[in-house]
Amino acid sequence: MTSEPIRLGVAGLGRAFVLMLPTFRADTRLRLTAAAAPRAASRTAFRGEFGGTTHADVGALCADPQVEAIYVATPHQMHADHVVAAAEAGKHVLVDKPLAVSLEDGARMVAACDRAGVHLIVGPSHSFDAPVQLARQIIASGEFGSLRMIQALNYTDFLYRPRRAEELRTDQGGGILFSQAVHQIDMVRLLAGGLGQRVSAMTGAWDAARPTEGAYSALLQFENGVFATLTYSGYAHFDSDIWMGNVGELGHDKDPAAYGTARRALSGADPASEATLKARRTYGGGESPAPPQHHEHFGPVIVACDRADLRLTPDGVEINGGTSRGFRAAPLHAAPRASVVDALWQALRHGQPPVQTGAWGLASLEVCHAILTSAATGQIVDLTRQIAAPTQKEEP
Ligand SMILES: NC(=O)c1ccc[n+]([C@@H]2O[C@H](COP(=O)([O-])OP(=O)(O)OC[C@H]3O[C@@H](n4cnc5c(N)ncnc54)[C@H](O)[C@@H]3O)[C@@H](O)[C@H]2O)c1
Incomplete structure (x- = not known):
């Protein structure tokens, strides 16, 4: 089990990502290695601040070998497709709340992550x-x-x-x-x-x-x-x-x-x-x-x-x-949402998932x-x- 920083890719560089910035900037357990965003201005800003690779679509982000886990911060109605794509590419997932809009989509996401043997964590939430x-x-x-x-x-x-x-x-x-x-x-x-x-x-x-x-x-x-x-x-x-x-x-x-x-x-x-x-x-x-x-x-x-x-x-x-x-x-x-990083770290580096798993998010x-x-x-x-x-x- 390595103690290397988690190589995190980000899907969606919108408001949710902005709210995670103070945490991403302060918590050395994460390294932001890639992002996918449709807007060129967001991709340029990401490369300027974090380096790494940027992609125009989530499929390319999922295929990126530099990415170990993906933070899905796209609009709710896209969570299901983006999480399933990440899981099928073997990436662990942190998906921002809510897990999905429909219960059917939520169940599909949980099943895809279980099948792929990857962690699915729903957060941040309060x-x-x-x-x-x-x-x-x-x-x-x-x-x-x-x-x-x-x-x-x-x-x-x-x-x-x-x-x-x-x-x-x-x-x-x-x-x-x-x-x-x-x-x-x-x-x-x-x-x-x-x-x-x-x-x-x-x-x-x-x-x-x-x-x-x-x-x-x-x-x-x-x-x-x-x-x-x-x-x-x-x-x-x-x-x-x-x-x-x-x-x-x-x-x-x-x-x-x-x-x-x-x-x-x-x-x-x-x-x-x-x-x-x-x-x-x-x-x-x-x-x-x-x-x-x-x-x-x-x-x-x-x-x-x-x-x-x-x-x-x-x-x-x-x-x-x-x-x-x-x-x-x-x-x-120092990192305001350190508890979210704790959850990722414990799951990916120690095999101990938090309470807020996909099944937990489905119940909420x-x-x-x-x-x-x-x-x-x-x-x-x-x-x-x-x-x-x-x-x-x-x-x-
Ligand atoms: N936990 C929190 O504090 C918090 C706060 C805000 C939003 N959120 C959650 O984050 C999610 C996004 O909401 P938001 O307010 O950030 O919306 P937003 O519109 O600000 O951001 C969404 C981003 O996704 C990008 N995007 C759209 N389609 C994409 C695609 N196919 N591939 C990659 N990127 C794509 C958009 O360009 C945009 O930058 C929602 O599920 C919301 O509930 C959580």
Whole structure:
């Protein structure tokens, strides 16, 4: 087993790749050796920063012998074909969330990676955030008794950030379910042990100009009796980062006076100018995020145990024990998403995959669909594809 850096190829040099840049720049366990992107400006920027080879299509990236694993960061609806192509070429895969749009595609991806004997990891998602991992350890220790209930909510400007046309069409994976709910579901499943049992939910699609789901509330019940409420609004009115110490999702201090930026920037944009605004946020478009001052987060999360309520913050976990309140810090790492690299490293170099495998991602995707189905039918939806998070004693 080598301790050489993982030779990573990247499929898609868009916004998701930009958000990984501070990690790729700081974590020496990875070496970016190649990329595939349709835009010449992104390919030029990649060669300028990382060297390596660039390809105009993912097929050529999969055939590149300098590539050991591929980070698939293309639009959701392309994940399935790109992951299957990578697996068939014998490459390990890190695919950004969500695993796929349809459950059929998700199952096809898991099967292709199993058949090829390659690792499939779904991430980053906010289940990798250090405070979530710390809360999970505290729950597993049993220090505060059994876990009983989780409440997760997030109010953002998601629907009013510049979007590609298909990001506003639910049947193509648009809207908040596939892009945002999947984060909340991943976090809550990780904390509750993974085995969701049934879902009841309602969704809202309230802006005819952006005709996809922008809000939901869901009640998720687990086999172990834990229950969770998940609420999200991406309508850019209330901003729940104010309840996270004015720290933004990516862990940067946020100026409350900048309230309303997303809606103001978008006002008057037609679909063509909106696509240009979106392209400006991709690699080679000029934006480059600075390393954050805090951990990433996905809005307020409160975890009720028998003897304490745990509140996740961008710096750690606040423990509300009834008679006293304490705080446990989650130390910052130079690479903000080091836990995602840990997952790749442990899988590829030590044969120990993380919780967030393809099968795990499929189970989270199942909950996204269950929310949509429950909202459409008014029925409670039973879950059938859930898998447990290994207990921490079973993990490396
Ligand atoms: N985890 C996170 O924090 C996070 C954040 C943003 C996006 N994402 C995920 O990343 C994925 C991409 O979303 P995005 O917002 O970056 O979109 P984007 O449009 O900014 O980026 C997609 C990129 O893929 C490229 N592309 C399109 N077709 C391609 C092809 N055939 N081969 C290679 N490249 C191709 C596009 O040129 C573009 O640069 C989505 O699945 C999304 O959920 C994750």
